[in-house]
Amino acid sequence: MKKLKKLSLVVMALTGLVFVACESSDDSNDVNEIVNAEQVKSTITSGSWRVALFEEDGLDQTNDFSDHTFVFESDGRLIADNGETSVSGAWSITSDSSSSDDDSSSDDDVDFNIYFASPASFEEISEDWDIVSFSSARIELKDESGDGSIDRLVFEKI
Secondary structure (H helix, E strand, C coil): HHHHHHHHHHHHHHHHHHHHHCCCCCCCCHHHCCCCHHHHHHHCCCCCEEEEEEECCEECHHHHHCCEEEEEECCCEEECCCCCCEEEEEEEECCCCCCCCCCCCCCCCCCEEEECCCCCHHHCCCCEEEEEEECCCEEEEECCCCCCEEEEEEEEEC
């Protein structure tokens, strides 16, 4: 009888573990589950944005952009303005797993592409960024350099 009681406790414990391990979360940040190109386009073209973080090669370079407001136009134009000067660039969202620097195992590869020809500080954010997380008020991007370092760029809605 004692063995049966122990066996019952073990079965109950294992059953509980299975239920906990299988529990799903509604607040998952798995990009493959939440991002599609049209959602990102719709969000980024509504309103103005600021750079909340730009980190390159482990160095925080956010101050290079802190006084600029970024507007992502629906026609692909990107305007960065600080009240005195305006810098024009381009942006796009692509959904394609064929890019050479992306994880080819992902079927839901969404890239956030930014291009500025000048000035030099803006050229630094010209990349085909991977989307780390995305919401109506914040988009976190990353780019892995050839040397394995990770650059990070975060936009927050104003």
